[in-house]
């Protein structure tokens with residue numbers, strides 16, 4: 153039997169990049185998946201179509217993770233389609249780097265609203281709706297929290313907050329059999345890192361040079377670890393920050 157058959161997963165920000173790969177990998181192990189997106193309807197529909205073509209179950213649900221009403225609707229629609237919820241992957245995230253002299257209130261709020269408030273709101277809804285067997289929350293953090301990249305102060309602060317939330321909620325929700333872990337990717341080639349101009353830049357060369365396994369990560373390097381953290385195979389693991397970064401730290 154597949155590792156996740158009979159389970160339902162919500163994956164935030166799954167229209168592209170790491171989230172899309174995780175959604176497809178969870179579905180390949182039998183989970184029904186809600187593919188959340190903010191604006192890329194086409195991307196989300198493509199992920200859903202691929203899952204269904206491979207024999208899986210998925211729906212696309214629009215919603216911005218930093219908005220309370222959108223999060224409630226995301227979980228309502230997921231439950232309406234599939235019954236319960238067992239797995240939450242808090243993947244939706246935004247990033248932009250700037251020297252401290254150029255940090256703005258607006259950019260701080262944009263990154264914290266999505267990367268931190270989004271995690272809190274989605275986990276709140278999941279915790280209310282997980283059944284008596286508990287559930288698994290997987291927070292996509294970042295190796296930026298240990299690599300300490302100059303100009304990434306705001307982004308790194310959001311992900312350090314995510315790691316703190318992971319540890320607190322692992323203790324708070326453990327008695328209800330809800331596990332909470334952070335998965336921290338190193339640099340990964342995605343639509344996001346392409347759009348930001350990292351791919352092909354000096355920063356990419358530098359990041360690869362700092363990575364013992366000697367290359368950029370791919371979404372397919374990250375997805376199997378999310379499947380492991382979602383599955384019963386990791387039932388004794390909670391409150392951990394797991395680097396999936398080719399050794400870059």
Ligand SMILES: NC(=O)c1ccc[n+]([C@@H]2O[C@H](COP(=O)([O-])OP(=O)(O)OC[C@H]3O[C@@H](n4cnc5c(N)ncnc54)[C@H](OP(=O)(O)O)[C@@H]3O)[C@@H](O)[C@H]2O)c1
Pocket residue numbers: 164165166167168169170171188189190191192193195215216217218242243244245246247266292293294295296336337338339340341342343344345
């Ligand atoms: N790529 C890396 O090198 C790297 C490394 C470490 C950690 N991470 C983390 O991994 C996660 C995914 O990164 P990625 O590179 O795959 O990003 P990406 O290619 O830019 O994709 C981001 C995804 O998040 C969604 N999203 C953005 N804002 C949202 C919001 N407010 N509500 C709901 N969804 C939203 C986007 O949806 P739309 O397309 O609809 O806007 C998209 O599906 C992020 O949390 C990021 O911080 C990435």
